[in-house]
Amino acid sequence: VHSYWHWLPAALSFIALLLPTILLLKTWPDALLPRWVARSTVVVIGVANFLVLPQIVTTGWPGYASWCTGAGNDLSCGLLMRGRPVYAWAGSAATTLATAYWVISTGRPLFMIFTYMLGHYFTLASWHGVAHLSTRATTQISATQRETARLQAQQRAHEEADRIMTSRMASVRQRVTPLLTQIANGRAPTSELSSQAYLLEAELRDEIRAPFFTGTSIVTSAHAARRRGTEVILLDDSGDNTTIDDHTRTNAVNYVTKLLNITQSNRVVIRLNPPRRPTLLTIVTDDTRYRLNRQGELMVQNDA
Helix, strand or coil: CCCECCHHHHHHHHHHHHHHHHHHHCCCHHHCCCHHHHHHHHHHHHHHHHHHHHHECCCCCCHHHHHHHHHHHHHHHHHHHCCCHHHHHHHHHHHHHHHHHHHHHCCCCCHHHHHHHHHHHHHHHHHHHHHHHHHHHHHHHHHHHHHHHHHHHHHHHHHHHHHHHHHHHHHHHHHHHHHHHHHHCCCCCCHHHHHHHHHHHHHHHHHHHCHHHCCCHHHHHHHHHHHCCCEEEEEECCCCHHHCCHHHHHHHHHHHHHHHHHCCCCEEEEEECCCCCCCCEEEECCCEEEEECCCCCEEEEEEC
């Protein structure tokens, strides 16, 4: 109390400086300090120094009576750490103006403006460097984590692709080995053996050209239709089957299965259309063309 001509401005300034301190410590959305908080902090820093410094009684070095300058500098450092460096230095500039007014109005040496503020400038500059290095390190760490996640995802994708490829090759080997063994052992190419080879070749071709139908009842129905003498051609031009929901897939599979079970045509071509086509699937027989909409339901039936 005895350090000031009037103690009330110092008390009010102390209370005012507490408000931006609370706002700086508060968690804000997007982790970025709002501009209005940064502007308010700069204003409070300048006002507090303008109120407190001229009230100091001593004519020499102010000592602890000039606590407002250090408090304002701490708030500027807080602005740096909250990602508002421009406002941090604006707060330091406001403190410098208040100091210049105090030094000039009390008749102190002008050089005291520099000597008094030098330590505060050094502290703020040091904090600015630390904040810059921390931000850069955080950015580099985030970039490294993203790259690591990308590489791990790529590795998992390769491993999954290898697993699928190995599984498919094992499945193909399991199905073709008995047939190829008979041929390798010199068995005569009978009609039964040729039929087995034809059906197996068609089954493997379907898995390559029509993955949409793989693992469905269509495979069994197509196999049965081929045994009856019908040439069945399955084509998948959809590109990405994940765009087809389960309900639509079920409808389409059920319809195609029923048609293959009853068809007596010599040739049946079943094609899953590209995504941008209005129809999901077309079926062409010797004398009829069927079209299924994007819900897997029959649209129209036209003569081929």
